[in-house]
Amino acid sequence: xxxxxxxxxxxxxxxxxxxxxxxxxxxxxxxxxxxxxxxxxxxxxxxxxxxxxxxxxxxxxxxxxxxxxxxxxxxxxxxxxxxxxxxxxxxxxxxxxxxxxxxxxxxxxxxxxxxxxxxxxxxxxxxxxxxxxxxxxxxxxxxxxxxxxxxxxxxxxxxxxxxxxxxxxxxxxx
Numbered sequence: 001x002x003x004x005x006x007x008x009x010x011x012x013x014x015x016x017x018x019x020x021x022x023x024x025x026x027x028x029x030x031x032x033x034x035x036x037x038x039x040x041x042x043x044x045x046x047x048x049x050x051x052x053x054x055x056x057x058x059x060x061x062x063x064x065x066x067x068x069x070x071x072x073x074x075x076x077x078x079x080x081x082x083x084x085x086x087x088x089x090x091x092x093x094x095x096x097x098x099x100x101x102x103x104x105x106x107x108x109x110x111x112x113x114x115x116x117x118x119x120x121x122x123x124x125x126x127x128x129x130x131x132x133x134x135x136x137x138x139x140x141x142x143x144x145x146x147x148x149x150x151x152x153x154x155x156x157x158x159x160x161x162x163x164x165x166x167x168x169x170x171x172x173x174x
Contacts, residue, residue, distance in 0.1 A: 033061070039104070041063075044067065068094045133170045139164040142166060
């Protein structure tokens with residue numbers, strides 16, 4: 001709560017709502033991530049969601065927390081250090097600046113990034129090589145995203161206890 005007051009990690013103040021909206025929503029994707037030991041990039045990690053909960057529930061993951069805001073990245077680095085999370089790295093950069101240093105990625109995910117066409121084009125690029133993308137989206141964003149042709153989309157999954165939030169999983173087309 002102290003970090004949240006200083007740097008604004010989340011607008012949610014109620015601890016139980018924080019648990020549901022951030023931790024549980026993030027962990028909901030643990031079963032859809034392909035393969036043990038996958039390399040996952042959480043783009044626009046902010047307060048660490050979904051990357052940190054996914055790393056906690058799936059310690060086999062190699063996680064890159066991508067956050068361009070230095071204060072938030074400092075928080076993320078402190079959490080990684082304090083929890084002793086092996087194979088978790090904080091990258092203080094914009095995702096567009098990242099290439100070979102994190103490639104190849106098995107999975108790229110984002111909970112609140114927006115700008116879907118640019119993000120999905122980057123994830124599908126030969127430089128990144130992501131095989132899978134996982135997005136937490138509002139239902140109104142679904143038609144726009146499903147039109148993006150580099151990805152084959154699974155049926156959207158309704159996120160329990162949320163209002164019109166969906167988990168959307170895509171696989172890179174060959």
